[in-house]
Amino acid sequence: MTNSLRIAIVGAGPGGLTLARILYRHGLAVTVFEREGGPLERPQGGTLDLHVESGQLALQRAGLEHAFKRIARYEDQGSRLMDHHANLLFEDPNPDAGDRPEVDRTALRQALLDSLPHGCVKWGVRIDEVRPVGDRCWALHQGPVTHGPFDLVVGADGAWSKVRPLLSSYQPQYSGLTFIEFGIDDVDRQHPHLARLVGRGKLEVAGEAKALIVQRNAHAHLRGYAIFRVPTDWAVDHLSLPALKAQFSGWHPDVLALFDAANETVVARPIHALPVGHRWSHRQGLTLIGDAAHLMSPFGGEGVNAAMLDAAELAQHLLETPDCTAAVQAYENHMFERVMPAAQGSAEGAALQLSHDSLALSLAHLHHHLTTQ
Numbered sequence: 438m439t440n441s442l443r444i445a446i447v448g449a450g451p452g453g454l455t456l457a458r459i460l461y462r463h464g465l466a467v468t469v470f471e472r473e474g475g476p477l478e479r480p481q482g483g484t485l486d487l488h489v490e491s492g493q494l495a496l497q498r499a500g501l502e503h504a505f506k507r508i509a510r511y512e513d514q515g516s517r518l519m520d521h522h523a524n525l526l527f528e529d530p531n532p533d534a535g536d537r538p539e540v541d542r543t544a545l546r547q548a549l550l551d552s553l554p555h556g557c558v559k560w561g562v563r564i565d566e567v568r569p570v571g572d573r574c575w576a577l578h579q580g581p582v583t584h585g586p587f588d589l590v591v592g593a594d595g596a597w598s599k600v601r602p603l604l605s606s607y608q609p610q611y612s613g614l615t616f617i618e619f620g621i622d623d624v625d626r627q628h629p630h631l632a633r634l635v636g637r638g639k640l641e642v643a644g645e646a647k648a649l650i651v652q653r654n655a656h657a658h659l660r661g662y663a664i665f666r667v668p669t670d671w672a673v674d675h676l677s678l679p680a681l682k683a684q685f686s687g688w689h690p691d692v693l694a695l696f697d698a699a700n701e702t703v704v705a706r707p708i709h710a711l712p713v714g715h716r717w718s719h720r721q722g723l724t725l726i727g728d729a730a731h732l733m734s735p736f737g738g739e740g741v742n743a744a745m746l747d748a749a750e751l752a753q754h755l756l757e758t759p760d761c762t763a764a765v766q767a768y769e770n771h772m773f774e775r776v777m778p779a780a781q782g783s784a785e786g787a788a789l790q791l792s793h794d795s796l797a798l799s800l801a802h803l804h805h806h807l808t809t810q
C-alpha cells in the first residue's frame with residue numbers, strides 16, 4: 438500500500454486507536470479526530486474482558502502485549518450469581534484461571550494513546566458531517582471548519598456515527614432495556630462486606646423482572662448496573678440512589694446495601710443495537726469499524742473485542758493490499774460474516790434478559806463457561 442495515502446479515523450475509542458497504532462507501527466501516518474477535549478475529559482467507563490482471539494490478538498498486532506500485561510487483571514475473572522433473596526446459586530471457584538483478563542477502559546485507552554506520536558489524535562474535534570471532495574476524496578466538517586481532503590475516512594465513532602449515514606440508512610434501535618449505572622469507591626477499606634459480596638469479578642443478582650450486575654474494577658472500585666425493561670424516557674424520573682433503591686424494595690438487605698454505599702453519580706444507559714447482519718454496499722474511500730459498524734447490546738461481552746479485531750483486520754488488509762479499495766472491500770466482506778454470530782448472541786441475550794427464565798439461563802451459561810474454559 439502506498440505510504441502517501443491520507444487516512445482519517447473519526448473517534449479515539451478502542452477501535453479507532455487500535456487501527457491508528459497498527460498503521461503507525463508500520464509506517465503509515467493517520468489522523469484521529471476525537472470530540473472529547475482530552476484523554477481525561479470524562480471517565481471512559483467500566484471494565485472489559487479482552488478475548489485471546491480478538492482483543493488480545495489486536496494488541497499483539499499493535500505490539501502492546503507487555504503494556505497489556507501491566508494493566509490486565511487476571512485475578513478478577515470470577516462470576517457469582519444470586520437470586521434476590523441473596524441465595525448464592527453459582528460461584529466460580531477459580532477467578533484467576535481464565536484467559537479473558539479484565540482491563541479498565543481508561544487504562545486501555547491510555548496504553549493505546551501512549552503508543553501513538555504526539556499530535557496524532559486531534560482532541561476537541563466533533564465531526565458533524567463527511568462530504569465528498571471531487572470523485573475520490575472526502576472532507577470532514579466541524580461546523581465552519583473543514584479537515585482534509587482524505588483518501589480514506591474510517592468511522593470509528595461509535596453508536597451514533599456521523600460517517601455511517603453515507604453508507605447505510607440504518608439507525609440503532611432501542612432494545613427495551615435501560616441500564617442505570619452507579620459506582621462504589623474504595624470498597625476494600627470502606628465496604629469490605631460489599632467487596633466479599635461481589636467477589637473477584639462480576640456479581641449478577643436477578644429476580645422479579647429486574648437485575649443487577651456489579652463488577653469489580655481496578656483501584657478497588659465497584660461499578661454496578663441496575664437493569665430494567667422500560668420505555669426510553671423512564672430513567673429521567675429514576676436517576677437518584679433513593680429512587681433506584683426503591684425499585685428493588687423487598688430484595689435482601691445485603692444486596693440493597695450496594696445502593697447505600699454508592700456515590701451520587703447515577704447515569705442512564707439505554708441499550709441500543711444495529712440490526713443483526715447490518716451491512717452496506719462498498720463506497721470508495723469510506724468504511725466503518727466497531728460500534729459504528731455493528732453496535733450490539735453488551736450481553737456477550739463482544740463489542741470491544743469485535744471493534745479491536747476490526748481494526749487489526751482492516752490494518753492488515755491495508756498493509757498487504759496495494760489497492761486501497763480492494764483492501765477495504767476485503768475487510769468489509771469478511772467482517773460482515775465474522776460479527777454475525779456475536780451480534781446474534783447479543784441480541785438473544787438482550788431478548789431473554791429479565792424473562793421468567795433468566796436466572797436459570799444465567800446459571801446454565803455460567804456452568805457451560807466453567808466447563809469449557
Ligand SMILES: Cc1cc2nc3c(=O)[nH]c(=O)nc-3n(C[C@H](O)[C@H](O)[C@H](O)COP(=O)(O)OP(=O)(O)OC[C@H]3O[C@@H](n4cnc5c(N)ncnc54)[C@H](O)[C@@H]3O)c2cc1C
Pocket residue numbers: 447448449450451452453470471472473484485486562563564565593594595596597598599616706726727728729735738739740741742744
Ligand atoms: C453499559 C455498557 C457496558 C459494556 N460492557 C462491555 C463489555 O463488558 N465488554 C465488551 O466487549 N463491550 C462492552 N460494551 C460495548 C463496548 O463499550 C463497545 O463495543 C466499544 O466501546 C466499541 O468501541 P468503538 O471504538 O467502536 O466505539 P466507542 O468506544 O464508542 O468510541 C467511539 C469514540 O468516538 C468518539 N466520537 C463519537 N462521535 C464523534 C464525532 N462526531 N466526532 C469525533 N469523535 C466522535 C467518541 O467520543 C469515542 O471516543 C459495553 C457497552 C455499554 C453501553
